[in-house]
Amino acid sequence: MPTCPAPVRPLDDAAAAELTTTAAKLLADHSRATSLELLAALPEACARLSDSVRHALRPVDTPDGLFVLRGLHPDDAALGPTPGHWSSVGDAGALWDVVLLLVSSLMGTPIAWEGQQDGRFVHNIVPSPGHESEQTGASSDVLLTPHTEDAFHPGRAHLLLLCCMRNHDHIATTAASIRRTALAPADVEQLERPAVPILPDDAYEEAQRYAGRPAPVPALFDTPEGLTLRFDPAYTPLAEADAEWREAYRRLEDELARVSVAVSLEPGDVLVVDNDIVVHGRVPFTARYDGTDRWLKRASVRVEDRPTRPSAERDEHGYGQTALTAWTASPACSIRR
Ligand SMILES: O=C(O)CCC(=O)C(=O)O
Numbered sequence: 001m002p003t004c005p006a007p008v009r010p011l012d013d014a015a016a017a018e019l020t021t022t023a024a025k026l027l028a029d030h031s032r033a034t035s036l037e038l039l040a041a042l043p044e045a046c047a048r049l050s051d052s053v054r055h056a057l058r059p060v061d062t063p064d065g066l067f068v069l070r071g072l073h074p075d076d077a078a079l080g081p082t083p084g085h086w087s088s089v090g091d092a093g094a095l096w097d098v099v100l101l102l103v104s105s106l107m108g109t110p111i112a113w114e115g116q117q118d119g120r121f122v123h124n125i126v127p128s129p130g131h132e133s134e135q136t137g138a139s140s141d142v143l144l145t146p147h148t149e150d151a152f153h154p155g156r157a158h159l160l161l162l163c164c165m166r167n168h169d170h171i172a173t174t175a176a177s178i179r180r181t182a183l184a185p186a187d188v189e190q191l192e193r194p195a196v197p198i199l200p201d202d203a204y205e206e207a208q209r210y211a212g213r214p215a216p217v218p219a220l221f222d223t224p225e226g227l228t229l230r231f232d233p234a235y236t237p238l239a240e241a242d243a244e245w246r247e248a249y250r251r252l253e254d255e256l257a258r259v260s261v262a263v264s265l266e267p268g269d270v271l272v273v274d275n276d277i278v279v280h281g282r283v284p285f286t287a288r289y290d291g292t293d294r295w296l297k298r299a300s301v302r303v304e305d306r307p308t309r310p311s312a313e314r315d316e317h318g319y320g321q322t323a324l325t326a327w328t329a330s331p332a333c334s335i336r337r
């Protein structure tokens, strides 16, 4: 896999300063990055940002289905030690939560899940003791298998944003674009057929207990701009599919592996991934557990009215999970802060 394969969108010093100053002011006005009032203030704050920031955050515009925004510079010492678990992050790196929320809001609407990381709109991805072999962001020893983020749910993000706080060991995120694959038309046709469901991943304990019948979903969808995909083999009961579908799925996995790139994020980099075009994962690594581990902040963004998904998704139950959106999130929602 090539090591520096993603299109880089540079952010000049003035644009970077604009984002961090705006974020610092929002944080000073609302005291916490998790404040609902801060979320509600994001659109107005974004409206005041310059064209050069806006230009850097134009939609993903290549078949790579991703880009790296480069030019932000977190102060490693000021961040403090990498927490050992998302639940102990507290306010660490809160300025970067707000920067990421601003970047997200320029591209769409940030979303959160009540059932994940306490309903926070910015998740912290850190290796955690006891979780080394899971298929979640908290793992380390295992390859995090390429997946569509929140593939089990019709309300999943259109864009996934990963902002790097720290990555001393240059641990790569992997990314594979369906638009770079060369599948036979017969395989595409097979995989456009809803054969098996995608089940909630281990980050959603409540959804995993949902009693409703899972709906079979297609892995591929044809759009005027090209194919999109919904893919999470680790949570797909492949044995329930017929042989033809399974074989086509295996060839899809092989093609995605063939075109996969490894993106090692530097502190301050924001990787923007189109969740309809690209599956992402992470290479295995040995966690340090000494306060200097890799640390990413993650946001999920909806971009409404994109013709990238089959309309049948609207009838799915989503295993009882509902995405909360930043502008309409209100204290009535049971977000714990
Ligand atoms: O650690 C990474 O690079 C990616 C982890 C992941 O899949 C995620 O945060 O959604």
Ligand SMILES: [Fe+2]
Pocket: 147, 148, 149, 280
């Ligand atoms: Fe992921």
